[in-house]
Amino acid sequence: MSSRHPHLPLPPAVAPDWALFLDVDGTLLDFADAPGDVAVEPGLIDTLAILHGRLDGALALVSGRNLAQLDALFAPLHLPAVGLHGLERRDDGHVEQHARAPALDGVLASARALAAKYPGARIEDKGIGLALHWRGAPAAEEPLHEFATSALIDLPGYHLQPGNRVIELRPDGANKGAAVLDLLALPPFHGRRPVFVGDDLTDEHGFAAVGSHGGFGILVGSRQPSVARYGLHDPAAVRAWLDDSIA
Incomplete structure (x- = not known):
C-alpha cells in the first residue's frame, strides 16, 4: 500500500x-x-x-x-x-499532573453500567478523566455521546473532547x-x-x-x-x- x-x-x-x-x-x-x-x-x-x-x-x-x-x-x-x-x-x-475531580468516581460507575449494555464498548479510567470508546460497538456511539454530555452537569470545569470513535471527559485548561x-x-x-x-x-x-x-x-x-x-x-x-x- x-x-x-x-x-x-x-x-x-x-x-x-x-x-x-x-x-x-x-x-x-x-x-x-x-x-x-x-x-x-x-x-x-x-x-x-x-x-x-x-x-x-x-x-x-x-x-x-x-x-x-x-x-x-x-x-x-x-x-x-x-x-x-x-x-x-x-x-x-x-x-x-492535574488533580482528579471527586465526582468522577460516580460518573465512572454510571458509564461502565451503560457500556455493559453494548458488548465491545469500553470505558477507560484515565485518572484525571474518562474515555468512552465505541470502536468495538458502533451502536453505542449515540448513547455514550448523550451520557458524556449529561455528565458535564456533575463535572464543572470539564469539557468533551471528541476523537476517533471515542469521546473523553477531561478538565479544561x-x-x-x-x-x-x-x-x-x-x-x-x-x-x-x-x-x-x-x-x-x-x-x-x-x-x-x-x-x-x-x-x-x-x-x-x-x-x-x-x-x-x-x-x-x-x-x-x-x-x-x-x-x-x-x-
Whole structure:
C-alpha cells in the first residue's frame, strides 16, 4: 500500500535540528478495539531510541494516554512525554499532573453500567478523566455521546473532547498544543525546528503550535481539513518514514 497521503505531500526525512513530537495511537501504533490491545511493532522502540539520541533528546511522545501507559508500551525507554492531551507532562524527569475531580468516581460507575449494555464498548479510567470508546460497538456511539454530555452537569470545569470513535471527559485548561509550547521553552527542545506528527482532531492543536514556531505538522490518515503541511497514509507509513530517516 502506498505511504502517500491522498491530499498532502510526503514529509522530508527527520533532520538533526528538529524537535520531534509524536502522537501514539493512530500515528505510531495501529488502532485496536481496546486501548490495552495495541501492539508495538518490532523495531519501533529501537528506532525511537536512535532518533532520541540523534536529536540530542528532543523527541517527545504526545498522547491521550497517561504517562504510565506510555512508559509500559515503550519500555525500557523513558522519553519526554505529554499525557492525557496535555494534563500530564514530563520533561527532564520533572512531572506535572492535574488533580482528579471527586465526582468522577460516580460518573465512572454510571458509564461502565451503560457500556455493559453494548458488548465491545469500553470505558477507560484515565485518572484525571474518562474515555468512552465505541470502536468495538458502533451502536453505542449515540448513547455514550448523550451520557458524556449529561455528565458535564456533575463535572464543572470539564469539557468533551471528541476523537476517533471515542469521546473523553477531561478538565479544561490544557491541550496538546499548549503542552508542546511549554516543552519548546525548555532544553533540549528550545531553539529547534518543531515538527508534530498526529492523526486526530486533538492533534490540530499540536500542528498549530509548531507552525507558530517555524515548524510544521504531518497528518496521518485522510482526515480533512487540516493545518498540517505534509501527510502520511497510516501508522505503517509513519514507522517506515522514521526507519528511513535513520538508515
